[in-house]
Amino acid sequence: MSVYYQLILYLHVFSAALSIGPFFVLVPLIGRMKVADQAALGVQLAVFQSAVRIVKHAGHLLVLSGVLLILSSGYMWTTSWVAMTILVMLASIVFLARAFKPVIMELKEDGKDRVRLLRILNRKLWIYILLLMLMLYFMVVKPSFW
Structure with a gap:
């Protein structure tokens, strides 16, 4: 395994941890x-x-390092775990773009139903964590679907 590949792999794992970790801190918050x-x-x-x-910026590094790993590893883009990771990643990008900002904007307004909004925020947080954990599963286990 080349030093280049090891460095990219390290950056990929680091950015994966940085993409997921902060959300676990938000649960008690x-x-x-x-x-x-x-x-x-x-x-x-x-x-x-x-x-x-x-998390968004770590996701940029995660995608870039993932592309470099695929290009240097010999895996095909049509490999089932690669394709599934990309599919879930696209879903998570769309979800993240809409998930939190509207709820946060409402929470900033005094007099809104805070308990209901925090319930929504918590649910969206866990949905996003599950999407990230699913991607992590595909990248670590590399299951074969086809």
Whole structure:
């Protein structure tokens, strides 16, 4: 295994961890948002948005390093686990683009039903985590579907 491949693989694993990790920190943060005053809620929502931003940028590195790994590994783009990873990745990009921002914007407005909005935010957070874990499964296990 070349040093180039090892470096790209390391960057890929690092960016995968950075793409998933921040969301696990947000799970207890949502619980704290239920009882926070409006000023504290604003800070917590800023932390939430920062975590989403980190995940987005880590996703860029993840995709780039994944493409380089596929090109240098000999796997075909039509290999089932590669194709399934790409499919789930596209779904997660569409989901991430719409999942959090509208709910966060509503939460910033005082007087909205915070409990209902936090329930929605929590559900979307777990859906996104599951999509990321599914991609991680495909990349690690490399199952053969066809």
